Amino acid sequence: MxxxxxxxxxxxxxxxxxxxxxxxxxxxxxxxxxxxxxxxxxxxxxxxxxxxxxxxxxxxxxxxxxxxxxxxxxxxxxxxxxxxxxxxxxxxxxxxxxxxxxxxxxxxxxxxxxxxxxxxxxxxxPQNLEKFGLVSAINEMCKHIQEAHQLEVKFEHNEEERLAFEQELGVYRIVQELLNNGLKHAQASEILLGVVFQPKKFILHYQDNGVGVDLENLAKTSNFGLGLQNMIGKAEVLKGQIKFQSKPANGFRASLNLEIQHS
Amino acid sequence: MSFFINALFASMFVGGLIPVIIGFASYHSLTPVKRLILALMVCSLGLNIIQITLALHSIPNLFIGHIYTLIEFILIAYIYKLKLDKLIPLSVFIAIVVGFVVFSLFNTFVIQGLHANNSYQRTLESVLVVVFVSLYFYKTAKELKVQRIEREPLFWFSAGALLYFSGALFIFIFSNYLLLYSRSLGITFWTAHTFFLLLFYLFSTIALWINPKK
The missing domain is CATH 1.20.120 (Four Helix Bundle (Hemerythrin (Met), subunit A))
Known part of the structure; x- marks a missing residue:
């Protein structure tokens, strides 16, 4: 070449x-x-x-x-x-x-x-909710449960701020669902509820000493699973975040964080 | 010139060694696809070492290429069989592999001979691998199961394989001609081949390194 x-x-x-x-x-x-x-x-x-x-x-x-x-x-x-x-x-x-x-x-x-x-x-x-706000309504709910079910429900809160009614109602329904779960499924003897009003943020804490649940293996079809789904849906509507923490025989914890909307 | 050739051999050796080290370092967490890539890299390194040793002792080493191409194609076909099983029926895969093996044996013992450069076998292999890679890309783009393609090991391996086999295709086609008629041109284009091979090793290293779950 x-x-x-x-x-x-x-x-x-x-x-x-x-x-x-x-x-x-x-x-x-x-x-x-x-x-x-x-x-x-x-x-x-x-x-x-x-x-x-x-x-x-x-x-x-x-x-x-x-x-x-x-x-x-x-x-x-x-x-x-x-x-x-x-x-x-x-x-x-x-x-x-x-x-x-x-x-x-x-x-x-x-x-x-x-x-x-x-x-x-x-x-x-809840008439109380509309008239007197979240703290009063949750207080009343806790009192009723304590009287009717012989279990200790402690509710702690700081100085209340009124939120938009939709937010208050949403939070109230979530608390209702949490307490209902604590009574029906967790067989708890002690429930601790706390709400914190910060300048722009609202925080809800729930804790019980019940039987707990394996959250990862929780079947979506069970009533309890549906309850959790319902709370997640409600928190999303409120543009908030709800987190659950639980293990079998280790109680159940939940926390809700919201940006405050005033009425 | 011999220094340049030695440098080429050294770069092929080092380039082939890196993915093997990376692969064995995380061997227990490797997926089946990654293990096949590692097996391919181990074969490549092993046969490279034999080929280089034989070349340094001036012993004919072209027969290694016939064996290596056969192993390389079977491993690559198996990798894509795992991913393209819904796109290509098993019988077609088997037919392709059997056809390639038959052609390779025929080429080795009848057409080109054991001690000749296996250009026909390499060319056919390159075309088939480019087809597999193209089908894999088509499947990935169509199914959209991969959220972050840059974290998908087989994408990196496929990109490396596509760059190597399509880049080196013309070199394979004309390899006999190059070595026979112009030694200087032959060395130039085998240098280009080494560059494509190093790219393939680099992309295979990335494929073995990354973890899509992270």
């Missing part, structure tokens, strides 16, 4: 190598950028989906609260009035000696029914 042929061949070979090598580089870069762009799009879609889900959850919550309010009003205004009227008629019967004993028993039953209706109505829409 003479020199000019050698140069020509070397040039052709270099061009061939260069083209295939560059092609390989272009393919790799294309795959990287294409994959990254699609991943970002997927992430964006997921964010949108999460946002939509949050809106849906929020709307469901609002409807649920409205319906609770309606049922509470109906119970209080309709059933409550009917029971009061029944009590009024009963007062006439109590004076008659031959049926006095039966009338007294019916009177007691009507009293219990009226009290239960008041309690259910109150649980459905």
């Amino acid at each position: 003479d020199q000019s042929q050698e140069i020509e061949f070397a040039w052709l070979l270099t061009t061939g190598i260069g083209i295939t090598f560059m092609l390989a580089v272009v393919i790799i870069l294309f795959v990287v950028f294409y994959q990254k762009r699609l991943s970002q799009q997927q992430l964006h879609m997921q964010e949108l989906e999460n946002q939509q889900q949050q809106q849906l959850f929020s709307a469901t919550n609002q409807v649920q609260e409205k319906e609770r309010k309606r049922i509470a009003h109906d119970l209080h205004d309709d059933v409550g009035v009917v029971l009061s009227t029944a009590k009024l008629y009963l007062s006439h019967l109590i004076d008659q000696p031959e049926i006095q004993e039966v009338a007294q028993k019916i009177d007691q039953l009507v009293d219990t029914a009226a009290q239960n209706v008041r309690q259910i109505s109150h649980n459905l829409t």
Whole structure:
């Protein structure tokens, strides 16, 4: 091979190598950028989906609260009035000696029914919450539980600040769910609740000495798992963060952090 | 010139040694794909050492290339069989590997001979590996299961394999011609081959080093 042929061949070979090598580089870069762009799009879609889900959850919550309010009003205004009227008629019967004993028993039953209706109505829409705020409503809830279930519920708080009512209601429902879990599933004998109002932040702590749960293996279909999902959903609607910590035979802890929105 | 050739041998040896060290350092945590990459790097290093030793003792060493190419292709095909099993049926994989082995044996003993440069075998191997890598890239981009591609070991290995096999394809095609008619050109282009090989080793090292879970 003479020199000019050698140069020509070397040039052709270099061009061939260069083209295939560059092609390989272009393919790799294309795959990287294409994959990254699609991943970002997927992430964006997921964010949108999460946002939509949050809106849906929020709307469901609002409807649920409205319906609770309606049922509470109906119970209080309709059933409550009917029971009061029944009590009024009963007062006439109590004076008659031959049926006095039966009338007294019916009177007691009507009293219990009226009290239960008041309690259910109150649980459905905590009047206390709207009028006096979160601390008062949680205090009352703790008192009721302590009286009814013979367990110690300690509630600690600093100086209260009123939050937006939606936030207060959301936090109240989360506390309700936590206490409900503590009673139903954890079989706790001691519950510690604490709320901290900071200038821009609201923190809720919950701790019980119950049976605890393996959070990682918690089946999503179980009632307790659904309760946790529900609380996570409520915290997301409030734009807050809820964290759970538990191990079997080691109690259950939860903490909620929120940015404060004033009413 | 002999200093330059020795430097090439030394760089191939060191380049091949690094992924082997990295691979064995984290051997217990290696995934099946990473273990296959490590096996490939070990074979490459071992056969490189034999090839270099034979060359330094002026003993013909071209037969090593026939054996190495066969092992290299089977290992690479197995790596992609694990990842492309839904895209390419097992029977097709087996047919490709059996076809390649048959062709290699035929080339070694009939077409080019055991002591000739195995350019046909290398060229066919390069084309098949480029096809596997392209299919892997297509699958990765289509499925979007990988969130961060820069943390995916097989992506790095595939990028290295694509750069090496496509870059060196023309060298493989004309390797016999180069060595036969112009020694100086031959050395120049085998230097380029070493550069592509070092890139392949570098990318394989990254593949063995990174952990997608982190």
